[in-house]
Amino acid sequence: MVKLKPEDLASIRERMARTMSLREGKARAHVTVHLGTCGIAAGARNVMRVLMDLLEQRDAEDILLTTSGCAGLCSCEPMMTVEVKGQAPVKYIHLDEAKTVQIFESHVLAGKIVQEYALAVGSERVG
Amino acid sequence: MKPYRMHLMLCTGTGCVSNKAFRIRQVLEETLVRHHLQDEIAVVPTGCNGFCAQGPVMVVQPDGIFYQMLTERDVAELVEEHFLKGRPVRRLMFTPSGEREPVPRMSDIGFFGKQRLVALRNRGLIDPEKIEDYIARDGYAALSKILTELTPEQVIEEVKQSGLRGRGGAGFPAGRKWESRRRAPGEPKYVVCNADEGDPGAFMDRSIIESDPHSVLEGMMIGAYAIGAGRGYVYIRHEYPLAVERLDIAIRQAREFGLLGTDILGRGFDFDIEIRRGAGAFVCGETTSLVASIEGQPPEPRQRPPRTTLWGKPVNINNVETWANVPVILLRGAAWFASIGTEKSKGTKVFSLVGKVRNTGLVEVPMGITIREVVFDIGGGLADGKRFKAIQTGGPSGGCIPASLQDLPIDYEQLTEAGSMMGSGGLIVMDESDCMVDVARYFLEFLTDESCGKCTACREGVPVMYRMLAEICEGRGNEGDLELLEELSQAVIDASLCGLGKSAPNPVLSTLRYFRDEYQAHIRDRCCPACVCKALFHYLIDADICNGCGACKKSCPHEAIEGQAKSVHRILQDQCTKCGACFDVCPKDAVTKNPNPIETREPREVNELVPA
Ligand SMILES: Cc1cc2nc3c(=O)[nH]c(=O)nc-3n(C[C@H](O)[C@H](O)[C@H](O)COP(=O)(O)O)c2cc1C
Numbered sequence: 001m002v003k004l005k006p007e008d009l010a011s012i013r014e015r016m017a018r019t020m021s022l023r024e025g026k027a028r029a030h031v032t033v034h035l036g037t038c039g040i041a042a043g044a045r046n047v048m049r050v051l052m053d054l055l056e057q058r059d060a061e062d063i064l065l066t067t068s069g070c071a072g073l074c075s076c077e078p079m080m081t082v083e084v085k086g087q088a089p090v091k092y093i094h095l096d097e098a099k100t101v102q103i104f105e106s107h108v109l110a111g112k113i114v115q116e117y118a119l120a121v122g123s124e125r126v127g
Numbered sequence: 128m129k130p131y132r133m134h135l136m137l138c139t140g141t142g143c144v145s146n147k148a149f150r151i152r153q154v155l156e157e158t159l160v161r162h163h164l165q166d167e168i169a170v171v172p173t174g175c176n177g178f179c180a181q182g183p184v185m186v187v188q189p190d191g192i193f194y195q196m197l198t199e200r201d202v203a204e205l206v207e208e209h210f211l212k213g214r215p216v217r218r219l220m221f222t223p224s225g226e227r228e229p230v231p232r233m234s235d236i237g238f239f240g241k242q243r244l245v246a247l248r249n250r251g252l253i254d255p256e257k258i259e260d261y262i263a264r265d266g267y268a269a270l271s272k273i274l275t276e277l278t279p280e281q282v283i284e285e286v287k288q289s290g291l292r293g294r295g296g297a298g299f300p301a302g303r304k305w306e307s308r309r310r311a312p313g314e315p316k317y318v319v320c321n322a323d324e325g326d327p328g329a330f331m332d333r334s335i336i337e338s339d340p341h342s343v344l345e346g347m348m349i350g351a352y353a354i355g356a357g358r359g360y361v362y363i364r365h366e367y368p369l370a371v372e373r374l375d376i377a378i379r380q381a382r383e384f385g386l387l388g389t390d391i392l393g394r395g396f397d398f399d400i401e402i403r404r405g406a407g408a409f410v411c412g413e414t415t416s417l418v419a420s421i422e423g424q425p426p427e428p429r430q431r432p433p434r435t436t437l438w439g440k441p442v443n444i445n446n447v448e449t450w451a452n453v454p455v456i457l458l459r460g461a462a463w464f465a466s467i468g469t470e471k472s473k474g475t476k477v478f479s480l481v482g483k484v485r486n487t488g489l490v491e492v493p494m495g496i497t498i499r500e501v502v503f504d505i506g507g508g509l510a511d512g513k514r515f516k517a518i519q520t521g522g523p524s525g526g527c528i529p530a531s532l533q534d535l536p537i538d539y540e541q542l543t544e545a546g547s548m549m550g551s552g553g554l555i556v557m558d559e560s561d562c563m564v565d566v567a568r569y570f571l572e573f574l575t576d577e578s579c580g581k582c583t584a585c586r587e588g589v590p591v592m593y594r595m596l597a598e599i600c601e602g603r604g605n606e607g608d609l610e611l612l613e614e615l616s617q618a619v620i621d622a623s624l625c626g627l628g629k630s631a632p633n634p635v636l637s638t639l640r641y642f643r644d645e646y647q648a649h650i651r652d653r654c655c656p657a658c659v660c661k662a663l664f665h666y667l668i669d670a671d672i673c674n675g676c677g678a679c680k681k682s683c684p685h686e687a688i689e690g691q692a693k694s695v696h697r698i699l700q701d702q703c704t705k706c707g708a709c710f711d712v713c714p715k716d717a718v719t720k721n722p723n724p725i726e727t728r729e730p731r732e733v734n735e736l737v738p739a
Contacts, residue, residue: 002385003384003385003388003390003392003393004384004386004392005392006274006275006392006394009262009268012259012262012263013262013263013268015259016260016262016263017263018130019130019131019260019263020252020263020264022130022131022132022133022134022188022189023136023171023188023189023252024188024189024252025189025190025191027189032213033213034213035211035212035213036212037212040212048132048167051132052132052166052167055130055132056130064132064189065132065133066132066189066190066213067210067211067212067213068212068214069213069214
């Protein structure tokens with residue numbers, strides 16, 4: 001390990017920012033994947049994996065990824081709910097890899113709802 | 128850095144570890160692997176969470192869900208239900224007493240609600256064995272700031288302005304101490320962290336080191352820069368193996384990162400820290416004994432010179448918690464710190480809250496919080512629905528404050544005025560079943576053992592006071608004992624060199640001040656109103672309640688209970704040793720404790736107590 005300089009402290013802090021916002025529960029957006037038995041059977045764990053990879057690739061440090069149980073619409077699984085701070089939560093249904101990527105890029109990162117995959121806007125509060 | 132979606136902040140403080148937290152960690156990690164979740168979810172071992180009574184505890188982030196009293200058998204359900212499917216497990220959550228619904232989120236639990244974390248700012252949020260975790264929470268930012276922006280004099284001024292006072296007992300202003308050490312002639316200079324923590328039942332300092340060792344190291348680095356010291360020692364008792372280990376790891380990591388050693392942060396500042404282990408005597412925490420112990424001499428207090436020295440050179444000693452506060456003060460500013468607390472007591476204080484409250488554990492609260500808030504809002508009130516009687520503060524040589532003063536704000540001045548003291552922050556809550564004479568006896572016994580023996584008044588006076596109290600508890604007290612105790616107290620205070628002797632009579636004086644009636648009942652009426660002193664109360668079986676089940680008779684080791692099956696039983700007072708077995712075993716609560724009736728006995732000679 002090389003000896004630190006004052007500016008190195010800041011870069012360590014930056015590198016750790018996502019870890020810390022996770023522990024402090026601070027986030028700009030909150031994505032919930034419904035991981036009930038029905039969701040898992042329909043492929044929700046793959047949706048989760050795709051999202052985790054996206055988080056890493058995009059270095060998106062202020063986005064929280066959580067899971068919840070069955071949302072009661074088993075026939076629409078896999079599902080996820082996206083809640084951007086200050087906006088109503090949106091539920092997305094019948095997800096696959098491509099849709100997940102699109103929703104992440106458009107809604108989670110850029111704040112634009114992807115209407116065509118959305119079930120309902122503001123049907124419930126998440127988190 | 129690979130992201131995780133969930134962090135399991137598992138408490139691995141000493142309390143939870145003794146309840147198998149390390150084993151739970153292992154099973155958790157194995158179970159996560161079995162469910163292919165190891166890349167999504169991380170297990171993070173943290174220092175003491177504070178809610179020790181409920182341990183082992185774990186907080187799941189980002190949801191903030193608090194789980195308690197975990198066993199390895201709970202792990203499978205937690206992983207499958209909560210961590211995989213997002214359905215928190217209610218049966219493992221905290222349910223406040225008297226309520227049905229559990230409280231899922233840690234921030235909504237009363238125990239945590241009124242706390243304000245400054246010294247413990249990183250508690251439960253970092254892995255104490257990872258320096259990056261500390262840095263991520265603004266660790267070493269204060270050091271970096273002062274080395275680039277402030278002169279030592281400015282650092283001292285900031286600490287003075289903050290109003291920070293020593294957390295180890297006496298409450299001396301930290302900035303003023305630093306200033307005098309900076310001005311003191313002699314090189315090299317030293318800084319010392321006092322982690323002796325000899326108070327029985329106290330674990331504030333241990334927890335700070337276990338949960339955030341770097342905060343203490345950074346505080347010492349800042350102090351060393353301000354004073355002009357090149358070397359520091361952490362004096363810690365060897366009974367704290369986990370704290371020593373984490374401190375050792377932290378020191379090594381800090382050296383590796385160039386935060387200890389030469390030319391720290393490239394700013395030309397040289398400083399290093401070593402651990403010194405003590406054998407764990409109460410008196411070793413006293414400044415002059417501690418210095419003697421570091422020098423390799425017997426830990427006896429010395430006549431206090433105007434300034435304490437180590438190997439003849441200036442040394443600045445502060446307590447663990449004092450040091451842990453320093454980085455935040457420099458980072459957030461003196462004004463911010465001074466905005467918390469009361470007029471003369473700034474900031475927060477960490478207390479170990481124990482005794483008869485429901486929620487025992489480690490709490491950090493703003494100075495000026497009332498006793499009532501600590502006992503009822505944080506502590507959840509008295510266990511078993513008993514009545515609040517008194518709170519003992521300040522460690523073994525502190526004092527007892529009665530429930531009638533429960534609106535007293537807790538700060539240095541108020542506690543001293545009430546006949547007790549802040550001490551290092553022990554809080555023992557007592558209820559109606561605690562006898563205050565017995566409490567005083569207990570602490571005097573501890574102090575008798577811990578007196579180093581150097582000063583006659585402490586060596587001889589404290590044991591005499593102890594034996595008088597023991598006699599009173601045994602029903603052999605005399606008229607005039609209380610006055611004699613007061614006289615002896617004054618003599619011990621006047622003629623002792625160090626704080627141990629000077630404060631040893633406190634437990635007696637404060638209980639005499641508020642509970643004189645109770646002493647008098649012991650002496651005059653041969654009666655212990657709280658039914659603690661065995662010679663002064665007796666057990667009875669309530670004939671209206673007893674159903675003759677015979678459980679008491681079977682449990683009695685002395686055949687002191689008679690009675691036929693299905694008929695009322697009776698205790699034979701002559702044979703009863705008051706072991707309490709019947710009281711504990713009775714399914715109907717028909718066995719009761721009763722203060723003795725008035726009885727006269729032969730008075731004894733007071734002189735018998737003084738050894739020849
Ligand atoms: C008998 C006795 C025991 C003490 N034990 C401790 C202790 O365990 N830890 C501690 O920090 N201070 C202890 N002190 C207080 C120290 O003498 C000293 O005041 C303190 O370490 C200074 O640091 P502070 O100003 O930061 O509180 C003790 C004092 C006495 C008289």
